[in-house]
Amino acid sequence: MTAQELLRGDLRLVASLVPEGSRVLDLGCGDGTLLAHLHDERSCAVRGVELSREGIVECVRKGIPVVQADLDEGLAAVGDGAFDTVVLSQTLQVVRRPDHVLREMLRVGRTGIVSFPNFANWRVRGYLALRGRMPVSETIPYAWYDTPNIHHTTIRDFEGLCREVGGVVVDQIALVSSRREVRQVGVLANLRADTAVAVVASESRLAR
């Protein structure tokens, strides 16, 4: 598979970061597309957590075990380090307490993979600076008054939050998407990327 093919959409990138055969928990797994892919293509043992009824039904259709739960109520049921990989894909910005969710994620998983829209992207900055209005873009397609995204963040802010909750960003992949493709960017990531995928782990677990 070429790098280009691997990078179609952030889900595909997230999937490529998950080790073969690992135990994966997807928080806010939606219709289970990622988990089904990880199960079928990478032989992972997969579990989902999802709030919406539509998502639950779609997961069941795909044969994915899924538990209906609100991430803001915590993952008390899940044991420490119960999963190899915990995925939080385009979900960080919709929860009430991203800090709590990230902390829980680091507790139950050895590695976390978080993808989120980068609010520091130059187009977003420009939209706000030049028009003086809340940005609407392809990665942030909602009007400010009717959006599931209640906590926008930037690549730099995410690093700060990660430190705050005792985590370390092990790897960070910055993406620029256009209609045709998703590209990785190296320099000036916080300015150029519209989406970020971060691999995180808890500091204490890394130290061990």
Add this chain to the structure above:
Amino acid sequence: MTAMTAGPALASGPRTLRLRSVELAGGGRLDDVEVAYETYGELAEDGDNAVLVCHALSGDAHVAASDADDGTTRPGWWDVMVGPGKAIDTERYFVICSNVLGGCSGTTGPGSTDSETGEPFGLKFPLVTIEDMVDVQAALLDAIGVPRLRAVVGGSMGGMQALSWALRYPERVGSCIGIATTWRLGAQAIAFNEVGRTAILGDPHFAGGDYYDGPRPEHGLATARMVGHITYLSEESMRAKFGRRLRERDAHAFDFVTEFEVESYLAYQGRKFVERFDANTYLYMTKAMDYFDLCANATDPSEVFAWSPVRFLLLTFTSDWLFPTYQSREIVGAMQRVGADVTFAEIESPYGHDAFLLEPEAQAEVMAPFLGSLDGWRARREVSS
């Protein structure tokens, strides 16, 4: 496979199997146990399409509609879910349902004749547990040639049996579907059961349980059923269904007659129940539910699921206060802790505990694809083990 389907479902009609003896989980033995059961649909050649449905407190083996000899159709207690084209599709699955041990609809229970005395058992019938009910079902399946179950399904007390099945016979069960159920009752549910039992035990006709020759403790049993029905509904559904409406009158009677709609409903439910149900069985069933504790022998509930190969589906209803969602979440959590294969959803419904009988679409939406996703479950399990 569907070509032979005649009428509502290819149904066996009522059948009875006799078991020579049954060892009880609490010690002791029952000899010559009769088990009333019915089947619907056809068992596939590979035997992988069998679904056992376990009934709740007042249910029986007649889970789905079937044609009676006189040409009429007898409705089943879970017609909304079981039948051709339903979530538990009898054109696809071989469905078995039996009356539980201790019941009063054909299976041996306190109203059956004790071969030692020639009289009905009454309270001499041993206290049976959910586990005993499950063991009798397993013996029944052995006898009728059903080696494994794609799914064991039940609501309320039926869900307790389904959960118990998954622990007692994990190798025979592909999946366990528990609806509006619990791994153990809370104090409130036990309390309501005790009110029902107190009403029966205090009925002047109860006669220590030996009432089969004379008048029956109908008042006590009807009262128990009235209490039960209150717990099966929600405040919201009662408000919507009855409000403060009066029945067949415009003003209060200033007398102790049945005047509110809700009173008339409860009185009707009580009357209807005593025609078909045995008071002693009510005592035994409620006690079996009170005693049930899926994880009684474990220090941590997670232990019991640690190596379970069974796939679980648990469903609850938002307004069910008798078997509240938090109890299912507890057991789902225990399963999650050890990585068991569990799917859980809480269905929005105003109907209280009764929702498992009244919300077919929302249940089917999850249950039908869940059952479908078990195609080839046995082969997959062999690969992974």
